[in-house]
Amino acid sequence: MRVSVIIPALNEAESIGFVVGEMPWSLIDECIVVDNGSTDDTAAIAIAAGARVITAPRGYGAACMDGASAALQTSDVLVFLDGDGADIAAHIPDLLAPIARGEMDLVLGTRLGPRPATLKREKGSMLASQIFAGWFVGTLLRLRFPRKHRYTDMCAFRAIRRTALNSLGMKERTYGWNLEMQIRALQKGLRITEIPVGYRARYGGISKVSGDFRASLKAAQRILEVLLRVTAEKV
Ligand SMILES: Nc1nc2c(ncn2[C@@H]2O[C@H](COP(=O)(O)OP(=O)(O)OP(=O)(O)O)[C@@H](O)[C@H]2O)c(=O)[nH]1
Ligand SMILES: [Mg+2]
Numbered sequence: 001m002r003v004s005v006i007i008p009a010l011n012e013a014e015s016i017g018f019v020v021g022e023m024p025w026s027l028i029d030e031c032i033v034v035d036n037g038s039t040d041d042t043a044a045i046a047i048a049a050g051a052r053v054i055t056a057p058r059g060y061g062a063a064c065m066d067g068a069s070a071a072l073q074t075s076d077v078l079v080f081l082d083g084d085g086a087d088i089a090a091h092i093p094d095l096l097a098p099i100a101r102g103e104m105d106l107v108l109g110t111r112l113g114p115r116p117a118t119l120k121r122e123k124g125s126m127l128a129s130q131i132f133a134g135w136f137v138g139t140l141l142r143l144r145f146p147r148k149h150r151y152t153d154m155c156a157f158r159a160i161r162r163t164a165l166n167s168l169g170m171k172e173r174t175y176g177w178n179l180e181m182q183i184r185a186l187q188k189g190l191r192i193t194e195i196p197v198g199y200r201a202r203y204g205g206i207s208k209v210s211g212d213f214r215a216s217l218k219a220a221q222r223i224l225e226v227l228l229r230v231t232a233e234k235v
Contacts, residue, residue: 001076001077001096001099001100002029002072002074002075002076002077003027003028003029003075003076003077003078003079003096003159004028004029004030004031004032004067004071004072004075004077004078004079005023005028005030005031005032005078005079005080005081005092006032006034006064006067006068006071006078006079006080006081007019007020007031007032007033007034007046007051007067007080007081007082007083008034008036008060008063008064008067008080008082008083009033009034009035009038009042009046009063009083010035010036010037010038010042010058010063010083010208011038011039011040011042011205011206011208012038012040012042012083012084012205013038013040013041013042013045013205014203014204014205015083015084015085015202015203015204015205016033016042016045016046016049016051016083017045017046017048017049018085018203019081019082019083019084019085019089019203020033020046020049020050020051021049021050022088022089022090023050023089023092024089024090024092024093025050027092027093027096028079028092029072029074029075030052030071030072030075031050031051031052032051032052032053032054032067032070032071033046033051033052033053033054033083034053034054034055034056034063034064034066034067034070035053035054035055035056036055036056036057036058036059036062036063037055037058042083043055052070054066054067054070057173059173059174060173060174060175060177061170061172061173061174061175061176061177061180062173062174064080064177065170065173065177067080068162068165071162075162076161076162076163077096077099077159077160077161077162078159078160078162078165079092079095079096079157079158079159080156080157080158080159080160081156081157082156082157084202084203084204084205084207085200085202085203085204086125086199086200086201086202086203087109087155087156087157087197087199088197088198088199088200091109091157091195091197091198092159094195094197095107095108095109095157095158095159095195096159098193098195099159099161103191103193104191104192104193105160105161105164105185105190105191105192106158106159106160106161106164106181106185106190106191106192106193107158107159107160107192107193107194107195108151108153108155108157108158108182108192108193108194108195109153109155109157109158109194109195109196109197110151110152110153110155110194110195110196110197111125111126111134111153111155111196111197111198111199112131112134112135112152112153113152113153113194113196114196115196116196119196119197119198120198121198121199122198122199122200122201124201125199125200125201126199126210127210127216129210129216129220130210133154133220133223134151134152134153134154134155135152137151137154137179137182137223137227138150138151138152138153140227140231141182141183141186141231144186144231145186145187148186148189148192149186149192149193149194151182151194152194153194154178154179154182154223155178155197155199156178157197158178158181160181164185164188164190165181167188168181168184168185168188169184170184172226174219174222175209175218175219175222175223176222176223176225176226179223179226179227179230180226180230183226183227183230183231184230187233187235188235
């Protein structure tokens with residue numbers, strides 16, 4: 001099984017070297033950092049750490065989508081994680097295992113679902129609003145798709161079979177990308193599971209979303225829009 005890791009990054013010079021450095025290189029075929037308009041040294045630091053860097057137009061979903069298109073033709077599985085050091089790359093093998101066994105198409109990290117006591121979420125790494133959003137979205141989607149997988153989170157850290165991603169017809173180019181993937185995966189009947197993951201406060205640099213009130217409101221509005229629009233679509 002061949003694996004491409006895709007990391008959207010906007011002005012993450014403080015953390016990107018650490019994130020790329022954590023990659024389990026023996027398991028993956030490449031690590032792509034998608035830089036869209038960083039004004040700092042994100043790209044140079046990512047290259048020095050061993051990543052391939054591409055550029056994309058602004059927007060979290062645009063970065064993920066363009067990273068997926070740029071992945072090696074030979075890659076069967078795409079792994080997405082953030083460039084701020086909050087996601088723990090040591091979990092990549094856990095995310096890949098159910099896909100490698102042929103049991104799942106989409107495996108999401110969950111920071112909120114049931115977990116062993118040893119697996120920690122660093123204090124302050126998630127706002128109460130993010131925890132609520134995970135619960136709220138999981139509950140609404142459960143009502144809409146009662147017999148399907150129940151999500152506990154909208155964690156960006158996830159692995160998906162490439163053919164499965166291509167079948168979803170993803171459109172969202174902003175922060176709604178993660179949720180759009182989750183809804184479309186239910187609609188298309190993908191085999192979905194969640195794996196408990198630890199989570200850290202960002203390694204350095206500045207938050208683009210949760211730490212910025214206006215950006216949080218915009219992201220929340222976008223997520224709500226995606227929830228209503230994509231859920232209502234006929235498939
Ligand atoms: N390529 C790209 N990446 C982005 C964009 N906005 C944010 N990112 C990246 O997306 C990831 C998530 O953004 P964060 O700023 O960590 O958002 P957050 O996780 O809500 O906030 P923190 O609590 O600070 O971690 C990071 O790797 C960012 O660099 C964007 O417009 N384009
Ligand atoms: Mg973050």
